[in-house]
Each structure stands twice: as C-alpha cells, then as structure tokens.
Amino acid sequence: xxxxxxxxxxxxxxxxxxxxxxxxxxxxxxxxxxxxxxxxxxxxxxxxxxxxxxxxxxxxxxxxxxxxxxxxxxxxxxxxxxxxxxxxxxxxxxxxxxxxxxxxxxxxxxxxxxxxxxxxxxxxxxxxxxxxxxxxxxxx
Numbered sequence: 001x002x003x004x005x006x007x008x009x010x011x012x013x014x015x016x017x018x019x020x021x022x023x024x025x026x027x028x029x030x031x032x033x034x035x036x037x038x039x040x041x042x043x044x045x046x047x048x049x050x051x052x053x054x055x056x057x058x059x060x061x062x063x064x065x066x067x068x069x070x071x072x073x074x075x076x077x078x079x080x081x082x083x084x085x086x087x088x089x090x091x092x093x094x095x096x097x098x099x100x101x102x103x104x105x106x107x108x109x110x111x112x113x114x115x116x117x118x119x120x121x122x123x124x125x126x127x128x129x130x131x132x133x134x135x136x137x138x139x140x
Contacts, residue, residue: 044079048137051076052084052109058130066090066123068130071116074109081137082108089131090123098124102135109137 044051056070072084084105090098107115123130 041078044076045139048076048079048081048084048139049134051079052081052134052137054086054132054134056130056132061120064122065120066127066130067118067120068132069116069118070132071114072105072107072109072134073114074111076111078111080108080110080140082106082140084109084137085135087133087135088119088121089133090121090127091129091131092126093128098127108140 051074053073053075054070055073056068058066058068061067068088070086072086074081084107086103086105088101088103090100092098101121103119105115105117107117109115
C-alpha cells in the first residue's frame with residue numbers, strides 16, 4: 001500500500017511539473033519582440049560610428065589628385081543610416097599628420113548593407129597615406 005501511494009505521488013508530481021501554467025500568448029511574445037527591436041534601434045541610433053565600418057585605399061591620378069576609394073558597411077541589426085560623415089587624415093612618410101578633411105557620403109545603408117564610394121582630393125604636398133574613419137551619420 002505504501003508502495004502504490006509513493007508511485008502515485010511521484011506520478012502526480014511529474015504530471016504537474018510537465019504542465020506549467022506559464023505559457024505566453026503569441027501576442028505578448030510579439031509585443032516583447034517589438035519592444036526589444038525599438039530599444040536596440042535607440043541604442044544603434046546614438047552611436048552610428050560604432051555600427052558603420054569603413055575601409056579603403058588611395059592612389060594618385062594623372063593630374064596629381066589623391067583618389068580615395070572605399071566601402072561603407074552597416075553592421076547594425078535594425079537601424080538604417082544615411083549621409084555618412086567621414087574624416088580623412090593625410091599623413092607623410094614619417095607619420096606626421098599633414099591635414100584632415102571631412103566629407104559626407106550621401107548614401108543610404110540598410111542593416112547589413114555595404115556601399116562603395118570614391119572621392120578625389122588635392123592632398124597636401126608630401127602625402128604618403130590616407131586614414132579614413134566614420135564621424136557620424138543620420139538615422140532613418
């Protein structure tokens with residue numbers, strides 16, 4: 001008799017553990033997902049330079065201009081950016097900073113998107129290399 005009641009007690013505990021009453025409705029899950037996306041979008045909008053990567057290279061053309069070709073990539077999850085502000089720093093062979101210029105790339109970058117850009121400058125005399133970095137962007 002004690003054995004049967006012990007088996008029944010274990011069976012009842014197992015059944016009650018399997019049927020937890022903490023199920024979320026699909027609407028509640030969808031609302032939580034939307035709230036998370038909104039929070040993430042706010043974070044991404046505050047610091048676009050964190051989510052936009054820039055890479056590129058430079059060369060001289062026949063008339064002495066420095067041609068900078070590069071790629072902007074949006075690594076954000078939900079935020080689109082546009083009108084990306086970049087800063088180009090021109091350096092000598094010894095690493096001395098000669099000049100800084102700012103330019104805006106008028107493109108729209110969706111999440112996960114990449115865009116190429118090209119710009120030309122009459123770089124200062126003695127320029128050996130150009131460094132590019134993202135200063136900011138507008139969010140859509």
